Amino acid sequence: MKKRSTEFRVGPAGWSYRDWDGIVYPQPAGKDFKRLNYLARYFDVIEVNVTFYRFILPRYSRRWMEEVADNKRFKFTVKLYNKITHEGGKIGGDEEKRWIAGIEPLAEEGRLGAVLAQFPYSFHNTRDNRHYLIELTKRLPPFPLVIEVRHRSWDREEVFDFLADNGLGFCNIDQPRVSYSIEPTARTTSPVGYIRLHGRNVRDWFRKGAGRDARYNYSYSEGEIEEWLDKIETIGENAQQVYVIANNHYRGQAPANALEIKSGMEGKRVPVPPTLLDAYPRLKGIRARQKGNPS
Numbered sequence: 001m002k003k004r005s006t007e008f009r010v011g012p013a014g015w016s017y018r019d020w021d022g023i024v025y026p027q028p029a030g031k032d033f034k035r036l037n038y039l040a041r042y043f044d045v046i047e048v049n050v051t052f053y054r055f056i057l058p059r060y061s062r063r064w065m066e067e068v069a070d071n072k073r074f075k076f077t078v079k080l081y082n083k084i085t086h087e088g089g090k091i092g093g094d095e096e097k098r099w100i101a102g103i104e105p106l107a108e109e110g111r112l113g114a115v116l117a118q119f120p121y122s123f124h125n126t127r128d129n130r131h132y133l134i135e136l137t138k139r140l141p142p143f144p145l146v147i148e149v150r151h152r153s154w155d156r157e158e159v160f161d162f163l164a165d166n167g168l169g170f171c172n173i174d175q176p177r178v179s180y181s182i183e184p185t186a187r188t189t190s191p192v193g194y195i196r197l198h199g200r201n202v203r204d205w206f207r208k209g210a211g212r213d214a215r216y217n218y219s220y221s222e223g224e225i226e227e228w229l230d231k232i233e234t235i236g237e238n239a240q241q242v243y244v245i246a247n248n249h250y251r252g253q254a255p256a257n258a259l260e261i262k263s264g265m266e267g268k269r270v271p272v273p274p275t276l277l278d279a280y281p282r283l284k285g286i287r288a289r290q291k292g293n294p295s
Contacts, residue, residue, distance in 0.1 A: 006237075006242055011043035011047070011258055012258050013047040013245050013246065013247040014046070020249075024252040024255050025273075037067040037068065037070075045243050045245070047196075048064075052080070055102055058101055060102065061104075074111065077112075077243055078103050080116060086120055113241060114194060119149050123151065125156070146168070147169065148173060149182065160187055168190060169192040170185075172184065172196075173198060174195075175198045175200070176201055193236060193243070194242075195228070196245045199215075199248035214250075217250040220257045228261065246261070255276060271288050
C-alpha cells in the first residue's frame, strides 16, 4: 500500500473477552497485567464497545488513556449508546449528557478518533430515518460521527451525498451477505474513513439462538484480506484518518486478521503476540523479529 498523508490505524473491536486469555493474552498473565496496555503495543486503535450497552464514568476514559500512554499514535473509537441507535432515541436529556460526559475526556485529550453510530438491519433508507440522522448531529457534540447501516437501501449515490452534506462519515462494512444486506463498499463522506469487518458467517448470522461467539466466529482468508486492502487504499484517498476495525472477535480471530491487514497496509512485517502466533501459526509470515519477549 502506498504511503500517503492520510493516517491509517487498524485494531480490534473490544479487548475484554475471556476466550482471548491464553490466545491473545499470556496465561497466566499476572496480577499487574493490563489487557489494554498490552494491545496498545501492537495496535494504534481499539473500538470501545461497552459504551454501546451502558454509561461509563469519565474516570474510565482517563484510566484507558493512562494504559495506552506509551503509544502516542493510539486512538479510541467509541460506539454510540444503543438506546439512541436501536430504540428510536429513547433517551432523555440527562441520560444523553451522562453518556457524553463519559467519553469527553477522550475528546479533550485528542484520543477520540470517531463515534460510531451502529444502526440495526431494520434501519432502512427512509425520509424519517434520514431526518433522524440530521437530528443526531444536532444532539451530540461535534465529535467525528460515523454511521453504520446494514441494509442495501443505503447504498445509493444520493445517500452518500446526503451524508457528506451533513458532515457524517460512512462505515464500510463486511458482513454475511443475506437477503438485502449492504455489499462491501469503499466510500468516504467525511474526513474520517471507517471500515468494520464482521466476518462472513452466513449460517449463524441470523440463526435463532446463535450467541455472540457463534455469529462472529470467522477468520478472513488471505484473498479476502487482499480485497479489503484495495478498498482501504481507495478509502484513504479521500480521508484524513482511516480506522480499520476487526469485529470477528471469537478466539482472537480479530486481532489475528487485524495484524495481517496492518502488515499488508504497511508493506512490512509487524510484531505479533507470542500466544497469538502459537494459536495461528500462519502469522509467522508477517511476524517481525523482536528483541526479547514483549509479553
